[in-house]
Amino acid sequence: MRDLDWDATPLGAPDAWPLSLRILTEVMLAAKQPMFVTWGADRTTLYNDAYAEILADKHPALGRAIEDIWSEIWEPDLRQIVARAYEGEALHMSDITFQLFRNGAFREAQFSFSYTPVSDAGGRVQGFFCPCLEITDAISEERRARFREGLAETLRRSADPETIAHEAASLLARHLGAEQAAYLEIDEAGELGTVRRDWTSGTLPSMAGTHRLQDFGEAFAAALRAGESIVIPDVGDTGALPIAPDAFAKRGIGAVLHVPHFHDRRLVGVLALNAARPRDWHPADVALVVEVVERINRAVDRARSERSLRESEARLRVSEDRHALLLKLSDAIRDRRDAKDVLHAAAQVFGTHLGVTFAGFAEVDGDGLARTDGQYSSRGQTPAFANRAVAIDSFGRSIATALRLGQTVIVADMATAHGFTSAEKAAVRGLGVRAFVLSPVLWQGKLEAYLFAASDTPRFWTKSEVDLVRETAERTFSALHRARAEAALIESEARFRALVHSTSDIAFRVSADWTELEHVDALGRPLHNAGSEWISLYVTPEDQPHVRATLDQAIRAKAPVDLEHRWRKPDNTIAWIRMRAVPLYDPSGTIYEWFGASTDITESKRLAHSQRVLLSELDHRVKNILAVVQSIAHQTFRPADGPLPDEARRLLGRISALAESHRLLARSSWQGASFRELVDGAVAPHRWGNADRITVDGPDLQINPRAAQTLVLALHELVTNAAKYGALSRPEGMLSVIWAVSGVEDARNMTLCWSETLGPQLAGAPARRGFGSLLIEHTLAFELEGSAKLDFAPDGLKVQVELPLRNLVPQDTAHPVAAPADSAPASSGSDIAILKGKRVLVVEDEHLVAHETVCALAKAGCEVIGPMPNLNTALASAGAAAPDAAVLDINLGSDLVWPVALLLRAKGVPFVFVTGYAAPVDVPEALQDVLRLEKPLRPDCIIQRLADEVAKSGATYRIPALA
Numbered sequence: 001m002r003d004l005d006w007d008a009t010p011l012g013a014p015d016a017w018p019l020s021l022r023i024l025t026e027v028m029l030a031a032k033q034p035m036f037v038t039w040g041a042d043r044t045t046l047y048n049d050a051y052a053e054i055l056a057d058k059h060p061a062l063g064r065a066i067e068d069i070w071s072e073i074w075e076p077d078l079r080q081i082v083a084r085a086y087e088g089e090a091l092h093m094s095d096i097t098f099q100l101f102r103n104g105a106f107r108e109a110q111f112s113f114s115y116t117p118v119s120d121a122g123g124r125v126q127g128f129f130c131p132c133l134e135i136t137d138a139i140s141e142e143r144r145a146r147f148r149e150g151l152a153e154t155l156r157r158s159a160d161p162e163t164i165a166h167e168a169a170s171l172l173a174r175h176l177g178a179e180q181a182a183y184l185e186i187d188e189a190g191e192l193g194t195v196r197r198d199w200t201s202g203t204l205p206s207m208a209g210t211h212r213l214q215d216f217g218e219a220f221a222a223a224l225r226a227g228e229s230i231v232i233p234d235v236g237d238t239g240a241l242p243i244a245p246d247a248f249a250k251r252g253i254g255a256v257l258h259v260p261h262f263h264d265r266r267l268v269g270v271l272a273l274n275a276a277r278p279r280d281w282h283p284a285d286v287a288l289v290v291e292v293v294e295r296i297n298r299a300v301d302r303a304r305s306e307r308s309l310r311e312s313e314a315r316l317r318v319s320e321d322r323h324a325l326l327l328k329l330s331d332a333i334r335d336r337r338d339a340k341d342v343l344h345a346a347a348q349v350f351g352t353h354l355g356v357t358f359a360g361f362a363e364v365d366g367d368g369l370a371r372t373d374g375q376y377s378s379r380g381q382t383p384a385f386a387n388r389a390v391a392i393d394s395f396g397r398s399i400a401t402a403l404r405l406g407q408t409v410i411v412a413d414m415a416t417a418h419g420f421t422s423a424e425k426a427a428v429r430g431l432g433v434r435a436f437v438l439s440p441v442l443w444q445g446k447l448e449a450y451l452f453a454a455s456d457t458p459r460f461w462t463k464s465e466v467d468l469v470r471e472t473a474e475r476t477f478s479a480l481h482r483a484r485a486e487a488a489l490i491e492s493e494a495r496f497r498a499l500v501h502s503t504s505d506i507a508f509r510v511s512a513d514w515t516e517l518e519h520v521d522a523l524g525r526p527l528h529n530a531g532s533e534w535i536s537l538y539v540t541p542e543d544q545p546h547v548r549a550t551l552d553q554a555i556r557a558k559a560p561v562d563l564e565h566r567w568r569k570p571d572n573t574i575a576w577i578r579m580r581a582v583p584l585y586d587p588s589g590t591i592y593e594w595f596g597a598s599t600d601i602t603e604s605k606r607l608a609h610s611q612r613v614l615l616s617e618l619d620h621r622v623k624n625i626l627a628v629v630q631s632i633a634h635q636t637f638r639p640a641d642g643p644l645p646d647e648a649r650r651l652l653g654r655i656s657a658l659a660e661s662h663r664l665l666a667r668s669s670w671q672g673a674s675f676r677e678l679v680d681g682a683v684a685p686h687r688w689g690n691a692d693r694i695t696v697d698g699p700d701l702q703i704n705p706r707a708a709q710t711l712v713l714a715l716h717e718l719v720t721n722a723a724k725y726g727a728l729s730r731p732e733g734m735l736s737v738i739w740a741v742s743g744v745e746d747a748r749n750m751t752l753c754w755s756e757t758l759g760p761q762l763a764g765a766p767a768r769r770g771f772g773s774l775l776i777e778h779t780l781a782f783e784l785e786g787s788a789k790l791d792f793a794p795d796g797l798k799v800q801v802e803l804p805l806r807n808l809v810p811q812d813t814a815h816p817v818a819a820p821a822d823s824a825p826a827s828s829g830s831d832i833a834i835l836k837g838k839r840v841l842v843v844e845d846e847h848l849v850a851h852e853t854v855c856a857l858a859k860a861g862c863e864v865i866g867p868m869p870n871l872n873t874a875l876a877s878a879g880a881a882a883p884d885a886a887v888l889d890i891n892l893g894s895d896l897v898w899p900v901a902l903l904l905r906a907k908g909v910p911f912v913f914v915t916g917y918a919a920p921v922d923v924p925e926a927l928q929d930v931l932r933l934e935k936p937l938r939p940d941c942i943i944q945r946l947a948d949e950v951a952k953s954g955a956t957y958r959i960p961a962l963a
Contacts, residue, residue, distance in 0.1 A: 001029065001046070001062065009063035010042040020118055024129050031131070038066050039118075039127035044084065045069060056102040072101045081115065083126040091115040094803045095135065105233070105280035110139040126611050144288060148173045155299040162196050164303055165269075170199030170297045173273055174656065176285055178257070179203040180274040183296070184211070186267050190225050193270060203276045204252050217243035225267050230258040231286055234278035254278045259289045261297050271296065272684050276389040325353045325468060326475065333479045337490075343374020343484045346476040351376030351453070354465060358433065361476050366449050366932050368392050368400070392447075396424035399438065404447045409438040410466060413458035435459040437466055439473040449477055490783050506598045510581065514551045540566040540574060558583055558591060564601065576605040673708040675701040675808075679737050682715035686728045686735075693728075698739035701750065707808045714776050718754055718799065727759035727796050734758050741805060747803040756796030765792045776801075784808065830951040832943050836861030838950065841883035842913070843867065843874040843900060845892050849935070853887060856939030871895040885950050886911035887942060890932075910949040914942070 007013050014022065014212035028035040028048050043065045052059040058069055067074040067083060077098065085091060090310045092114040100109045150844045151171055165183035173181030179201045184193030193210060198207045213221035220243045223230055233255050235248040242304055248256065255275040260267055269292045330344040343361045343509045351359030359376030369389040393400045398419045402409050411417050412435050414428050428436075434455040440447055451473035453465075510517040517534045539547050543565040561581040566574050581596025676698070683694050703711065717727070727733030740753040745768030766773075773790065776799070780786045786803035840862045844850035850867035857864050865881045868874040871892050878886070878900050886904055888897045890913050897913075904911050905926060911934040933945060 001025075004062050010040055010044050011063070017959060018126065020120070020126070024118065028129070033131050034133065035129070035131045037127060037129050038082065038085075040514050043067065043127075051132070054132070057104070058102065069099075070100075072106070073098045082128075085115040085117050085933060086125050088117045088119070088125050089115075090117060095139065097139075105896065107280055107282065109134060111135060135621075140282075140284060143175070144284075147171070149861075151295065155295060158299075159303055159306060160305070161300040161303045164236065165296055166197040166199065169271060169273075172271075173199055173201075174291050175273075176257075176273060176288070177279075178273040179276045180207065180253075180272075182207045182272045182888070184270040184272060186213075186269055188266075190267050193257070204274060207251075207272070215244065217249045219243060224258065224260045224270055227260055227262060227267075227292065228261065229286060229720055230256060231281050232256045233280050236278070248274075252276060255281070257281050257286065257289055259286075259293045261293050263297070269293075269297065319463070321468075321663065325349070326471070328353070329472065329475060333483075334477075335474075337483055337486055339480055339483045339487070340373050342479050343476065345374075346472070346479065347374040347376040350451070350472050350476075351378065354453050354468070356453045356459075358455040359452065361473075361480075362390075362449050363449045364392060365402075370450070380729065394424075394427055396420045396428075403438060403440040403450055406440050406442045406447075408440070408466060408470060409436075410461050411436050413459050415458075432456050435461070437461050437469045439466075439469045441473050441477040446814065449473075449480075451476060508581075508596055508598065510594045510596070512583075512593055513555065524844055538568050540568060542566075547648045554583075555591075561594070561596065567598075575600055575602040577601060673703050673705070675703045675711070675739070678703065678708060678715060682712070682719045683735065683737065686719070686723060690731065693732075693734050695734075695736045695738070697737075698752075699741060700807065701741070702810060703808050704810045707803075709782055710780065714780060714788075715802075717773075718797075722756055722759070722797070725760065727756035730759055731794075732758050743805075746806060750803050750805050750808060752799075752801040752803070754797070754799035754801075756798070759796045761794050762792045763794075765790070827944050828948045828951070829945045830944070832860055832947045834947050835885070835943065836949050837863070838884040839863045839865055839879055839882065839889075840946070841865040841868070841874070841881065841886040841904075842910075843870045843886065843892070843897060844889040846889075849889075852939055853942060856943055857887075860943050871897065871899065874900045875903065878907075879908075883909055885909060885946055887946060888913055890915040898924055900931065905930075908953070910946075910953040912942070912945055912949055 011017060011021075014025075017025075021037070024037050025046055028046065030038055031048060032050060034048065034051040034054055036045055036051050038045050044063055045066045047055070055061060055069070061069045067079070070078055081091060081093075094112045095110055096113075097108055099106050101107075102109075111132055112135050113130050116129045117131055118127050119125050126246075151168060154167045154171055157163060158167060169181035169183050173179070180198065180203075181200075182195045182198035184195055186193050191214070192210050194210045194214055195207045200206060213224065220230060230242070235243065235245050235253060235256065248254075251274075253274045254277040257273040259271045261269040261271070272290060273289065328349045329346060332349045333342045336342045336345060347360045356376075357377075357378050358376065360372045362370040362372040364370045368391055370392050371389050392403060396419070399409050414420070414425050414434050414436075417425070420428075426957050431454075433454045434456055435458050436452055438450050438452050440450045442448065451469055453469055506519055508517055508519050535547060536545055547563065547565050550563050551561065553559075560583070561579065565578065565579070567577045569575050577598045578601045579596060579598045583591040584593050584595060586592050612847075616863070644740040676696070679696050683696065687694055722728040722733075722735060727735050734757045736755040736757075737752070739750055741748060741750050745750050749892060762888045777788050777790065780788050780801060780803065784803050784807045786801060786807070788799060788801045791798040791800075835857070840857050842850060842853055842857065842864055844853060846866050847869075854864045854867055865877055865883050866874075868877050869892070874888075874892070874897065877883070883904070886900075886909060888901055888904075888911055890897050901911065901913070902924065911930070913930055914935060914937060915932060916935045931945060931949060933942065
């Protein structure tokens with residue numbers, strides 16, 4: 001005051017001041033309370049030291065007009081107040097707020113003051129006197145107190161952590177006058193902040209979403225991670241803290257106040273306050289934000305703990321509820337064996353527990369049709385969809401697709417549900433359903449069934465209810481499978497008991513290595529343990545190697561056992577049994593035991609043996625008859641001297657062909673003959689000396705008996721013709737016999753191509769067709785519905801035969817099969833001159849056949865001993881007559897020729913068997929290698945084969961001396 005040059009002010013020197021001004025000045029300067037005086041028309045201001053503190057950086061301002069000192073609030077607030085005082089109005093204001101610019105920033109300030117006008121003697125107002133107080137701190141503290149009360153109420157009434165953070169931040173923003181508040185949840189890496197909800201006054205855009213902290217500046221992110229609060233009054237002037245101002249500016253932010261929150265020394269959250277314009281953040285504001293952050297996080301922690309507790313209690317209640325339902329469900333279905341009973345009981349328990357209108361379990365077939373066999377209805381009546389098939393596609397494509405993918409379908413209200421057509425909605429509502437849950441059950445990726453809970457009114461399905469539907473679906477499906485499996489097991493056991501009780505078979509179980517065997521009853525319970533030596537004890541010694549080898553092979557191959565062998569019964573008698581067993585596997589695929597049954601086949605074996613004997617005897621007699629017929633024809637047509645006429649040879653050849661077909665058919669018990677053998681047999685006599693001249697090729701077919709006899713005669717005629725007139729009549733001639741099968745199913749044919757080359761030149765078809773041509777062309781067509789084309793080409797005969805396969809093969813097969821091997825190997829083609837001068841014993845009980853054989857041997861230069869018609873004379877001759885070779889008929893009436901054959905074998909005499917049997921029974925082991933020729937035979941065949949045997953015995957031969 002004293003240092004100011006008052007003469008330079010409108011008031012002039014203090015000595016010239018009015019008395020009233022001097023008195024007021026003295027009172028003002030002596031006061032401790034802030035006071036000021038505004039005087040004169042220029043509103044010059046005087047103030048004391050206390051008021052200088054209010055002025056802050058505006059001091060010194062003595063002698064200046066009041067509007068210059070407080071220019072920021074002159075318009076419009078302060079002008080009006082001053083004008084009223086100059087008008088003589090005394091004013092008192094206990095709480096008035098101004099936005100003052102002090103210390104370089106605008107700040108809100110609150111005051112309490114009194115304006116007292118001062119008049120001169122004439123009553124004119126010269127100025128006013130104002131004692132005042134700045135009550136900003138008190139007001140701010142009062143406001144903070146009210147804010148804290150509101151915050152406490154907000155934190156207290158909110159139980160949701162997200163709601164707590166949002167409401168507390170918005171309350172703080174409104175208290176501090178910020179345009180935006182948000183709480184960012186920071187991820188574990190400290191890189192991302194997520195705002196679930198924010199508050200904004202509408203000036204700034206929402207911050208909801210996830211933000212990278214470093215997008216606001218590396219220093220900004222680092223400061224938060226270091227636990228530092230970010231206080232920026234003006235983002236355009238960041239001072240020492242480098243941020244990314246553009247990141248704030250593009251969001252319209254002018255000032256920021258961000259306070260981090262840590263938990264276990266990790267940044268977990270940031271409370272962000274943003275202002276649209278630059279503003280000064282008072283330290284008290286920063287402190288308040290820090291305080292609020294702490295309170296928010298305590299409240300959030302408390303809310304999360306309470307929520308966890310509530311969720312835990314809810315889970316406990318759900319668990320208890322679930323346990324109660326599952327216990328009831330288990331009790332309801334445990335002892336039920338009928339599948340429908342299981343489904344019905346499950347639906348009743350489940351539907352009652354959930355309190356729904358309908359509930360049930362539907363099974364889905366391969367066509368997508370669902371049938372509900374077990375259902376519940378709270379109305380006490382059968383639902384419209386029960387006990388009938390409903391296509392799941394009729395529920396809507398989205399439902400059907402979800403079910404097939406194994407996804408649970410949840411609909412709260414079909415009337416407002418999305419993804420359904422009007423027709424689909426109407427179809428579901430037509431079933432009386434508005435809300436439902438469908439839980440599918442898949443088996444090996446395929447929809448097998450679904451459990452449903454439905455309501456006739458809209459209903460919100462809780463997660464626990466949906467989970468309960470899923471679990472009930474799985475348990476019901478398992479119970480359904482168990483019930484059906486048990487029912488099937490009971491039925492299987494009943495069938496097994498019936499089977500065991502109705503058969504004489506002996507059931508058994510045996511260890512994996514077949515060392516321990518025990519017999520079992522109809523329930524699989526042990527009856528008798530045969531022990532580990534069962535093979536040695538019960539299987540006959542001669543069959544034991546075969547049994548052991550078969551079982552070892554089955555163990556290695558893990559294959560079923562099917563074995564016939566002899567068995568020593570408890571009474572020491574021998575029986576034939578057929579033993580069949582299958583392996584049983586554990587989950588790893590390892591055999592843990594075998595289970596099987598043994599059938600007594602002794603009687604069937606006896607019958608089969610008797611049948612074989614009868615067939616063999618019949619075969620023998622038929623062949624003997626053919627041999628006799630052959631001999632009669634030979635003797636009838638034989639001239640007194642010279643060769644047989646051509647007609648006789650042809651007749652004998654045809655008889656031999658019929659005999660050959662009979663031989664082949666008899667060997668397979670008249671099941672059929674191999675077509676390859678028919679062809680090979682027909683051309684075999686012409687292979688001697690040059691086997692390559694004849695080519696035979698084609699699939700081996702089993703031919704039925706009727707076709708075999710016809711084809712044998714046809715082949716005989718072709719071979720005979722080729723040997724007399726065609727390619728086989730010359731050494732260089734070639735013959736090709738090729739056949740193939742073509743076509744499909746009933747239209748399959750066999751095509752046979754006969755081609756002769758390098759034979760005599762043919763001049764065309766003969767003028768007269770003989771019996772052979774007739775047989776080939778007409779018999780094949782008549783009997784086998786085939787065709788034959790004969791082409792008498794110049795280079796040789798060509799024949800093509802087409803035959804339907806259905807008329808050739810046996811009825812049970814139309815595929816190539818292998819035929820049994822011939823018992824007689826091909827001739828070695830020895831020179832028959834080796835027989836000249838040899839003494840040959842002939843044993844034969846058929847006179848005509850014996851005579852034919854004797855004549856053939858005599859013609860070959862042999863000295864014949866016999867023929868001997870019975871066993872006794874044959875034995876006597878074999879012992880006394882010292883033969884060089886022999887031809888032995890196996891069957892001699894009621895005797896067999898074995899003793900004679902064994903005697904000759906002991907003496908080293910070569911011989912051959914002739915027989916009418918296709919497969920003689922019980923040939924002695926010592927005679928198994930002897931050549932066996934089947935009747936009827938051409939005499940030249942006997943001569944050739946006997947020559948082969950003599951040649952094998954040695955070039956020089958000496959009869960050993962008799963003992």
